[in-house]
Amino acid sequence: MAPSPDLPVDPDVDLHVPADRGELAAHPGTVLGVIAAGGVLGALARAGLQTAFPHPPTGFPWATFGVNVVGCLLIGALMAVLTARPAGPLLRPFLGVGVLGGFTTFSTYVVDAQRAVTAGAPGTALAYLAATLVGALLAVWTGDAVTSRLLLTRADGAAAR
Template sequence: MSRPVDGGRGGNTARPDQRVDPDVDLRLPADRGELAAHPGGVLGTVAAGGALGALARAGVAYAVPHQPAAFGWATFAVNVSGCFLIGVLMAALPRIGRGRPLLRPFLGVGVLGGYTTYSTYAVDVQRAFAAGAPVTALAYLGATVVGALLAVWLGDTATGRLLHAADQAGGRR
């Protein structure tokens, strides 16, 4: 028994117990056929982007260290800025991604996936609790969730409006 992996649009199928990430699915459903020209390239592209994103994150963490009981400003800044950039990317991809099938896996999954770090965020919160700073831990916990959600909305909304204004100025509709 199988089910469509692409929401019923006629692509490949997977066993019901399989979960598929559309950014790294190597079975190439019909609507992602343009990736067929890059067999094996998706994972390499994601890995290269992830390495760049992780290096950027590590640089920020090194530049702005914090004690266990303190607010994790470096991790907070990385996660919120990464979410903002994810919003920008998702709004811009329909325009800039045409003909570049590896752009989304490279930037979205790779660079921004490697840059943002919710595992470090969870460890920072746990360490703050363990260090006897529950108010800091809870503030950090809540501020990151709210900040990340607002950032992705702002990135998407602002980019969408800028692109729309550029289309209007250029005479496109």
């Protein structure tokens, strides 16, 4: 389905999915507001974790690594839930783009790697870059696969009753 000229185009919305198209009906200011509110919550949670678990420039940035992997796991789970059970037009922008987008931090990931290299720990930087990439991709896949299976099992159990 080609986008209609009267529909705004949002690169984060799949126009082939009716539930995604529903997000376009919400007022753009409202969508931006819920994204901003979610982003504040996610960024505050991330900043709190990074402050609670600091690392030296040559050390492995466990807090940022954990934030990114857990955030990706939750993004995978959220997408599975929203695929199985479409929700209101503001839930995905709030949770997915806002909260989880503000929580995950791939810009800090790059800065952490650059600092490790500058501090004389290129091996740590390389290990961190690779582990985050692999961990994030596996986390998204796992979040989606496990949540989809749980939702299917739950639906099958409800249908059998």
